[in-house]
Amino acid sequence: MAQQSAAAEAVPVTTPATGARDKWFRRTLFIPPLGFLVLMTIFPLLYSLGVSLFNYSLGGTAKFAGFSNYVTLFRDPSFWQVTFITIRIALFAVAIEMVLGVLLGFALHQKLPGMGLFLLIIFLPMMLAPLVVGLFWRFLLDQTFGLVDYLIASVGFKPIPWLTHPRYALLSVIIVDVWQWTPFVVLLTLAGLGTVPPDLEEAAELDRASVWMRFKHIYWPHLRFPLLLALTFRLIDTLKLFDTPFILTGGGPGNLTTTLSLLGYRFHFQFFQISTAAAISWVIVIIINIVANILVPQMQKAPRGSEEAVDTGL
Amino acid sequence: MTSIRLENVHVNFGKTEVLRDISLEVADGELCVIVGPSGCGKTVTLRAISGLTRPSRGHVYFDDNVIDHVAPGDRNVGMAFQTYALYPNMTVRENWEFPLRAAKRQEELIQERVGQVTGLLDMGPLLNRYPRELSGGQQQRVALGRALVRRPQVFLLDEPMGNLDAKLRVELRASLRKLQMDLGVTTVYVTHDQVDAQALGDKIVVMDVGSVQQVGTPEQIYETPANLFVAGFIGTPRMNFLDGTLKQENGNLVVEHPLFKMDLPEEVVGRLADNARDRKVVMGVRPESIGVSTHPGPQTIPGKIYVCEPQSNEVIIEIELEEEVHLKVRVGRDALGFEPYIDQLVQVQIDPDTLHFFDSVTGVRLS
Ligand SMILES: Nc1ncnc2c1ncn2[C@@H]1O[C@H](COP(=O)(O)OP(=O)(O)OP(=O)(O)O)[C@@H](O)[C@H]1O
Ligand SMILES: [Mg+2]
Numbered sequence: 001m002a003q004q005s006a007a008a009e010a011v012p013v014t015t016p017a018t019g020a021r022d023k024w025f026r027r028t029l030f031i032p033p034l035g036f037l038v039l040m041t042i043f044p045l046l047y048s049l050g051v052s053l054f055n056y057s058l059g060g061t062a063k064f065a066g067f068s069n070y071v072t073l074f075r076d077p078s079f080w081q082v083t084f085i086t087i088r089i090a091l092f093a094v095a096i097e098m099v100l101g102v103l104l105g106f107a108l109h110q111k112l113p114g115m116g117l118f119l120l121i122i123f124l125p126m127m128l129a130p131l132v133v134g135l136f137w138r139f140l141l142d143q144t145f146g147l148v149d150y151l152i153a154s155v156g157f158k159p160i161p162w163l164t165h166p167r168y169a170l171l172s173v174i175i176v177d178v179w180q181w182t183p184f185v186v187l188l189t190l191a192g193l194g195t196v197p198p199d200l201e202e203a204a205e206l207d208r209a210s211v212w213m214r215f216k217h218i219y220w221p222h223l224r225f226p227l228l229l230a231l232t233f234r235l236i237d238t239l240k241l242f243d244t245p246f247i248l249t250g251g252g253p254g255n256l257t258t259t260l261s262l263l264g265y266r267f268h269f270q271f272f273q274i275s276t277a278a279a280i281s282w283v284i285v286i287i288i289n290i291v292a293n294i295l296v297p298q299m300q301k302a303p304r305g306s307e308e309a310v311d312t313g314l
Numbered sequence: 315m316t317s318i319r320l321e322n323v324h325v326n327f328g329k330t331e332v333l334r335d336i337s338l339e340v341a342d343g344e345l346c347v348i349v350g351p352s353g354c355g356k357t358v359t360l361r362a363i364s365g366l367t368r369p370s371r372g373h374v375y376f377d378d379n380v381i382d383h384v385a386p387g388d389r390n391v392g393m394a395f396q397t398y399a400l401y402p403n404m405t406v407r408e409n410w411e412f413p414l415r416a417a418k419r420q421e422e423l424i425q426e427r428v429g430q431v432t433g434l435l436d437m438g439p440l441l442n443r444y445p446r447e448l449s450g451g452q453q454q455r456v457a458l459g460r461a462l463v464r465r466p467q468v469f470l471l472d473e474p475m476g477n478l479d480a481k482l483r484v485e486l487r488a489s490l491r492k493l494q495m496d497l498g499v500t501t502v503y504v505t506h507d508q509v510d511a512q513a514l515g516d517k518i519v520v521m522d523v524g525s526v527q528q529v530g531t532p533e534q535i536y537e538t539p540a541n542l543f544v545a546g547f548i549g550t551p552r553m554n555f556l557d558g559t560l561k562q563e564n565g566n567l568v569v570e571h572p573l574f575k576m577d578l579p580e581e582v583v584g585r586l587a588d589n590a591r592d593r594k595v596v597m598g599v600r601p602e603s604i605g606v607s608t609h610p611g612p613q614t615i616p617g618k619i620y621v622c623e624p625q626s627n628e629v630i631i632e633i634e635l636e637e638e639v640h641l642k643v644r645v646g647r648d649a650l651g652f653e654p655y656i657d658q659l660v661q662v663q664i665d666p667d668t669l670h671f672f673d674s675v676t677g678v679r680l681s
Contacts, residue, residue, distance in 0.1 A: 197399070199395055199397050199399035200399055200401065200402075202366050202386070202395075202399065203393075203395060203399040203401070203460075204401075205366075205385075205386050205387050206364060206366075206386055206387060206391060206392070206393050207387075207412055207413040207416050207460075207464075208387045208413070208416045208417060209412065209413075209416040210416060213412075213415070213416055217401055217403065217404065217412070218401070221402070221403045303403055304403040304404075304444075
């Protein structure tokens with residue numbers, strides 16, 4: 001006994017000197033990621049900002065243009081149309097994903113036999129490459145060969161021109177995004193629900209709390225953070241949506257499913273207006289920044305009752 | 315209002331059987347205390363009553379109605395969890411209001427009940443704190459309060475006072491008992507504390523490794539423990555056990571121990587079953603029914619004081635009769651009449667009237 005406690009006391013106490021060394025060591029650890037960040041993020045960003053301020057076109061020399069690229073862009077009504085379409089897709093798709101994802105998450109939270117396999121199936125869409133998803137849905141929704149219209153026709157309705165009709169094309173893009181990304185919300189919902197202490201659920205059950213009271217008081221405190229995270233991720237992701245409309249509808253009919261990313265792509269690779277494309281990508285950056293600036297501070301707010309004691313009550 | 319009955323209840327977690335054939339009855343308005351060592355299945359028994367754990371076999375009845383398939387919420391029980399299970403994002407007040415709001419009670423009634431519980435549990439200054447801002451004992455009182463604000467058919471209280479200081483515990487014990495009697499709510503109360511059990515229970519259930527060892531009034535459990543486990547578990551310090559043999563000797567029944575031999579008086583013989591002759595037994599004698607003196611008398615056994623633990627008004631003395639044979643004795647300071655010290659030679663007096671006899675193999679009480 002006595003020997004053991006002597007050995008325990010022999011552990012060296014951190015001295016101020018080693019403390020300072022520690023601090024420097026920790027700071028040097030920052031250098032590689034910082035360098036990486038500068039190289040891979042800051043530089044391309046600044047470069048594209050530079051490009052958007054010049055007039056690059058194929059073959060010609062770059063001339064400084066100030067904000068004229070932006071001005072032209074903002075004067076173009078189709079730019080505004082595309083901006084609103086992008087926002088509309090983002091809002092609708094994410095709203096549906098959130099609601100559906102939370103509902104499915106609660107459904108899957110129950111421990112039933114065979115749940116493991118079911119979960120795997122649910123998460124499959126998220127694991128597929130966007131290209132695969134796009135092609136797969138293009139076949140499903142195709143008016144002449146598609147399975148969906150085949151089923152619709154077989155129950156006696158008129159086939160729907162999913163990908164070519166103005167009314168349905170946008171819906172198709174949203175459906176595909178919902179199909180692919182609802183599992184992500186389910187995943188985060190399940191992660192949140194997994195942190196709810198079971199005895200709280202039981203206490204609420206014995207207290208006969210209504211569904212709403214349970215959601216608000218038992219589950220929401222544990223869901224708030226993961227769901228805000230899901231919301232932020234999904235909004236950022238859908239605001240720069242590119243692959244689904246690119247493969248599914250090509251942005252058509254007309255511009256009706258063209259997103260900002262797709263528009264930028266067209267300016268760059270079809271019209272070779274590289275500076276306008278860069279300006280568009282900067283518009284996307286700004287919109288996403290606004291969204292992130294609203295949502296991220298929400299995440300940092302502590303839920304009720306978890307702050308340090310303020311009112312001592314004495 | 316409600317009586318509770320468990321009928322051959324078994325609970326399994328995977329392959330381990332945690333409750334083995336529990337049968338138990340709690341009459342309407344009764345307060346039943348469950349005691350037993352840690353891990354013996356007290357909490358699981360409460361959970362079986364509340365419906366949070368489904369028995370793998372057997373039935374639970376409320377008032378002669380099988381409620382095996384009634385959801386926990388519909389059983390109308392108020393439960394104080396051993397783990398407290400306080401809602402962390404609600405203040406003390408909100409925790410207490412929660413079950414009442416869930417039941418859509420009138421605001422006036424809610425405030426009245428919360429006020430009542432606040433007074434009962436002495437939580438006045440802490441009503442607006444969150445659970446994490448409370449000490450363990452304060453949290454425990456919140457948990458108890460949340461069970462009490464409702465007026466359920468049944469209270470299930472899982473060690474509701476284990477974390478409280480002695481003074482508060484004694485006060486609360488009395489007020490809890492009064493409240494329970496006033497309301498007439500059938501109550502099952504789990505505790506480790508024997509004083510709690512003795513003071514509160516109309517009935518005590520002693521459990522060990524998932525089965526009921528004995529059910530009875532506090533006196534019955536203390537005076538006629540059904541087996542060695544109950545005898546050893548109830549009472550502090552625990553009962554002394556000595557191996558012995560029951561023998562018939564010239565018309566008298568005697569109990570023989572390597573160190574002494576004792577004639578058993580008529581009443582004791584009468585209490586013993588007929589087959590309790592000529593067999594090995596375990597004698598039990600409570601520390602408080604042993605006398606100690608410094609002078610030898612008739613039928614006294616010599617010994618040496620081994621350890622001495624003074625209590626407030628009594629002493630607990632451990633006496634060595636011979637190597638490995640120790641007896642614990644609890645006597646009042648005044649009754650002792652001398653100042654005990656370690657290695658002092660003393661005489662021990664055991665009254666044969668107070669002996670308990672158990673089968674040396676099965677541990678079952680012989681009587
Ligand atoms: N969910 C569970 N899964 C597996 N085993 C369990 C589970 N719950 C309880 N047990 C086991 O059941 C036995 C009884 O547990 P229980 O919680 O009823 O003990 P207890 O009498 O309340 O003990 P304590 O006085 O320490 O609270 C223990 O051996 C425990 O390990
Ligand atoms: Mg327990």
